[in-house]
Amino acid sequence: MTKHVDLIIKNGTVVLKDDVRRLDIAIHEGKIVQLGEKLGGAADQTVDADGLTVMAGMVDSHVHLNEPGLGDWEGFETGTAALVAGGCTTLIDMPLNGIPPTVSVSALERKLAAAEGKSRIDYALWGGLVPGKLHELEGLAAAGVTGFKAFMSSPGDPSEEAFREVDDHTLLEGMRILAGLGRVLALHAESEPIVSVLAEQAREAGKTSPADYAATRPVLAELEAVNRALFYAEQTGCALHFVHISSGEAIRLIQEARSRGMDVTTETCPHYLVLTERAFETVGAAAKCAPPLRDEAQQEALWELLADGAIDLIASDHSPCPAELKDKPDFFEAWGGIAGAQNSLELIVGEGHVKRGLPLPLLSRVLSLAPARRFGLHPRKGEIRIGADADLVLLDLEQTYRLQQEQLLHRHKHNPYIGRTMHCRVTGVYSRGRHVYDGAAGLLAAGGGNWLKHQRVD
Incomplete structure (x- = not known):
């Protein structure tokens, strides 16, 4: 990779449409621009996802x-x-x-x-x-x-x-x-x-x-x-x-x-x-x-x-x-x-x-x-592929935790899963390349979501 990009997420186990592979994901201006092993080149930020699963x-x-x-x-x-x-x-x-x-x-x-x-x-x-x-x-x-x-x-x-x-x-x-x-x-x-x-x-x-x-x-x-x-x-x-x-x-x-x-x-x-x-x-x-x-x-x-x-x-x-x-x-x-x-x-x-x-x-x-x-959002949404929005979730499949009421972020904290053991954990979320959630730091950015008008279903 020679083009300068905004972000590279490296070393993750990436879930593709039909496959799971260890890949790097290069992101520029909110889009996935390259997928490959050990991507080189310059990036404003690099995130090491070693040990994590990366899904759409x-x-x-x-x-x-x-x-x-x-x-x-x-x-x-x-x-x-x-x-x-x-x-x-x-x-x-x-x-x-x-x-x-x-x-x-x-x-x-x-x-x-x-x-x-x-x-x-x-x-x-x-x-x-x-x-x-x-x-x-x-x-x-x-x-x-x-x-x-x-x-x-x-x-x-x-x-x-x-x-x-x-x-x-x-x-x-x-x-x-x-x-x-x-x-x-x-x-x-x-x-x-x-x-x-x-x-x-x-x-x-x-x-x-x-x-x-x-x-x-x-x-x-x-x-x-x-x-x-x-x-x-x-x-x-x-x-x-x-x-x-x-x-x-x-x-x-x-x-x-x-x-x-x-x-x-x-x-x-x-x-x-x-x-x-x-x-x-x-x-x-x-x-x-x-x-x-x-x-x-x-x-x-x-x-x-x-x-x-x-x-x-x-x-x-x-x-x-x-x-x-x-x-x-x-x-x-x-x-x-x-x-x-x-x-x-x-x-x-x-x-x-x-x-x-x-x-x-x-x-x-x-x-x-x-x-x-x-519902007319693909190919922009729903898949890790070149050209799609960089909407990504990083998951730790080895981490279990017990859900507590105080962890819930919706307004009224009733939920049938409180006290349940969860068998994986979200550690990071990116919306169009913006880091919007971190498992340790919590919510990172307010607003920023766009209305997606209907488009022809592919």
């Missing part, structure tokens, strides 16, 4: 940052602090937890104003598909949203200004419009007719425990919604992405649809892979989510499907709230969402690679490359 930063496509309009809830500043400390370098923010939700161009502008100067990492934004707003889809797409999110069950907030679930007509017509716009529809797939009736029956009978809540959201409700959405998508040609799938049966349904030529992908989340319904006994509502945590058999099925390449990507579904909203005697009234932004990459690499031996390129694909490709 996580692209977390399912994050809820509750701005604008929700005051003491999570926002871009604290949410991205947690994300970057966990090795995430790009996020895609969901449209529902803000007032107003991102279901119009004017709401999108307010979301962008809230993010300006506060996000530590690059970010894209989802738009929303809700009843009464079909006319907004084209404008949101033109403005640059990544894709659109819809709920097939109630999001849980009954207030008038909140995000609402789709009825069947809105879902079908929304799919027709999005097919024409060439945008992906991300779906929360649980059947509202099933879960609402079961919940009403349980509460009328005085059944309000965590186990009672989980029983009202069975795998059957997930399967019914997935089947219905696939049928509508097959009629309309709409590209689908199923978020936070919790069961092996649903993954297999989606696989079958893809084998028929449908444009459909699926994600699961770290909590379904590392927690089971038993977590309710130890951490209570910190582990409440929808769909709920499942049993050990479902958890093992997800790991097997992940190893087989049947799960496209993993996202955190970071869904935080003020702590008092978790502290409810009636489990149905507790906020449903897991605050896991800071832990996703360490959990998946630690449990998946260190403990189970899954290949690092596979895990890097589901954490980084696949979401970047699916």
Whole structure:
């Protein structure tokens, strides 16, 4: 190498798309400009990554940052602090937890104003598909949203200004419009007719425990919604992405649809892979989510499907709230969402690679490359390659630690992983070549994240 560069990260074990190699990475003006063994030449800074694993930063496509309009809830500043400390370098923010939700161009502008100067990492934004707003889809797409999110069950907030679930007509017509716009529809797939009736029956009978809540959201409700959405998508040609799938049966349904030529992908989340319904006994509502945590058999099925390449990507579904909203005697009234932004990459690499031996390129694909490709961010994001943004995470695969509450950087420090032994540790993070997190020094740079408008998927 003869060109002068800004930074060389030397001697790391680098996780590439299909391989793991000991390489140096040369970075200039935020881009990876050279990969090779023992790169020479001049650099403003050299970092020795000997003994460390270097991966593409996580692209977390399912994050809820509750701005604008929700005051003491999570926002871009604290949410991205947690994300970057966990090795995430790009996020895609969901449209529902803000007032107003991102279901119009004017709401999108307010979301962008809230993010300006506060996000530590690059970010894209989802738009929303809700009843009464079909006319907004084209404008949101033109403005640059990544894709659109819809709920097939109630999001849980009954207030008038909140995000609402789709009825069947809105879902079908929304799919027709999005097919024409060439945008992906991300779906929360649980059947509202099933879960609402079961919940009403349980509460009328005085059944309000965590186990009672989980029983009202069975795998059957997930399967019914997935089947219905696939049928509508097959009629309309709409590209689908199923978020936070919790069961092996649903993954297999989606696989079958893809084998028929449908444009459909699926994600699961770290909590379904590392927690089971038993977590309710130890951490209570910190582990409440929808769909709920499942049993050990479902958890093992997800790991097997992940190893087989049947799960496209993993996202955190970071869904935080003020702590008092978790502290409810009636489990149905507790906020449903897991605050896991800071832990996703360490959990998946630690449990998946260190403990189970899954290949690092596979895990890097589901954490980084696949979401970047699916949502229009590749080739800039998601992969260690020449020409890509220098979004990198340095990991120590030999270092274990026990997660403590005071280590969490999101605003409200409830988390189902507190006290858990993590089997690897993030020691450094670079966003477009900027050193934004150090395992010893902590957060290094505020702001600096850019909005990533949608671009054509390669």
